[in-house]
Amino acid sequence: MTTTTTKTGQPLDRTILDSLLRRRLFFTPAFEIYGGVAGLYDYGPPGCALQANIIDTWRKHFVLEEDMLEVDCTMLTPSVVLETSGHVDKFADWMCKDPKTGEIFRADHLVEEVLESRLKGDKEARGQKVEVDEEKEAKKKRKTKDTKAVKLPDDVVKEYEEILAQIDNYNGEELGMLITKYEIKNPTTGGNVEPPVAFNLMFQTAIGPSSNLAGYLRPETAQGQFLTFQKLLEFNQQSMPFASACIGKSFRNEISPRAGLLRVREFLMAEIEHFVDPEGGKKHPRFHEAKDVKIGLLDRKVQLSGRTEITHMTIGEAVATKTVDSETLGYFIVRIYLFLVRVGADPKKIRFRQHMANEMAHYAADCWDAELLTSYGWIECVGCADRSAYDLTVHSKKTGAPLCVRETRSEPLHIEEWQVDLDKKKFGPKFKKDGKAVEAAVQALSQDLREKLAIDLEKTAKIEVDVPEVGNGKVEIDKTLINIEKRTRVEHTREYTPNVIEPAFGIGRILYSVMEHVYWSREGSEERGVLSFPPPIAPTKVLLVPLSGHQDFKPLVQRMSLKLRQLGISNRVDDSSASIGKRYSRNDELGTPLGITVDFQSVKDNTYTLRDRDSTKQVRSDEDTICAAIKSLVEGQKTWADVQKELPEFTQQEAD
């Protein structure tokens, strides 16, 4: 377990947080009474509300703010689509099997786990402080040489650190070599594992009763968006650049689901496909708004040298120095950062890590992951990739559908080029059945070849052209059939396939990481956990507590609850007999940011106290003023500090 600290500087105790989250039904293993299935979870009421609020913020922050075109594409995808996109062949992880026990490991995770535990053993042997993953060790009860305190030679420590810094960069063969070289075994039994083999992560199915149409549950929402590109371009009145967005479930048959919500087999994604003209350096019209925002970056060069330190720089600087490939990519890195902060991520625990060459899809131009620091280490929560023109090109080639942009040029383009004229009347009778193949070969000649052949034609009155489909693969064409000369062509329209910048958000990973970031416990008591969600994100916004069970409080509580509901503000009444303090601390665990106390003064003059979860400070005012303050807090227009400045403070002495 990585040691992270809460906002009060205490080390985060994941065991306590996890038990809080399950007790309060944020999420729970699915099918639990049947023994559960690894990597499948259900969300309970606070988890659902939290997810809905994160999605709502995402829509406002991206779809609304950036004027994106939202689509809702199907999850069930015919095989041919994913064959064309390359997923059927390449969407795989490397796994290895212990032939004796039948256990399956994800190869990179196995290497990582064993090398990390050897490094831990080395630290122990050197008498250095070690972060102990108690939970993991208790659960697995592993007693192999890898977890023992064994001092390693200094150069081996360096090698291990270098490997771990770029663990995502290895392919199957390289992982196999590492497993052999460093004698990596099954950590539980010490048995040998077989060399890594590729395992496709998609869930296959058949569509329709005759099972003729092979299909898959989609592993990402992106493909549906690419296939609707032309219709969206039309909807957008042919105007570029524009972005589509899609929120929906994706499915991946992960080899070893682990770490709770962080690696699951069914998860909610929110993806953006921003279509941009590849010419002109992929500029973004709003880059000036983002350029001064400082971001923590871990670039490829640093990782390749085996280091992990983060460099903080403005995105303007990162793009100018080509650390980040383009303005558009840089703009989205900033927008992603601001979104993560808005939903409650701690800015000190956010970094953007650049993919290494092997880690990126072969067509990608550049890729940065937004990673959040959690007790499981740095976790990729958002991938932001420049997918170039790959997807639109392959789908267009396969289907013949024109997935491209046609623009009228403001100024016609004059292009000097070598043009070929064929005398069709003579061409047909001369080449007969081979005519089409010869013509296609001639038309496909490059400009350089055309220039060379024009000279040959001038000199020898004939040329020789390669036509693989015909006879010996060469065809002679004489001057009476062909003419090649340089002319000027005027082009009034331009046709291009847009490039795609894709920010892809895993909502479950963000939700869990944010819960770690906002969790802390009140001083003096380990038990009193608090989830300090920002008010717009919190599952329930207001707790209503009558001072006691006195009959006079009931109508006021009911009226206040109705009024808040009418304002669209979720609230819960706690009229149990527990003390006010207990009732508030129960709701601290649910992350409820505000509390209203109804007391005898309320009965007299219709005033109420409003309490802030984090500071426990209170203000007092009349019903309408309190409701207006709550509205502005939950909509994120005001902070508690603003409210405190505007309304009179209420202290405990006054209550007594």
Ligand SMILES: Nc1ncnc2c1ncn2[C@@H]1O[C@H](COP(=O)(O)OP(=O)(O)OP(=O)(O)O)[C@@H](O)[C@H]1O
């Ligand atoms: N198994 C999973 N469980 C939960 N979220 C996931 C899972 N796989 C991917 N995601 C989320 O979807 C986002 C985009 O997916 P992407 O394909 O870039 O992930 P990835 O690089 O395959 O992730 P990883 O390397 O961790 O498997 C990720 O940033 C992550 O937040």
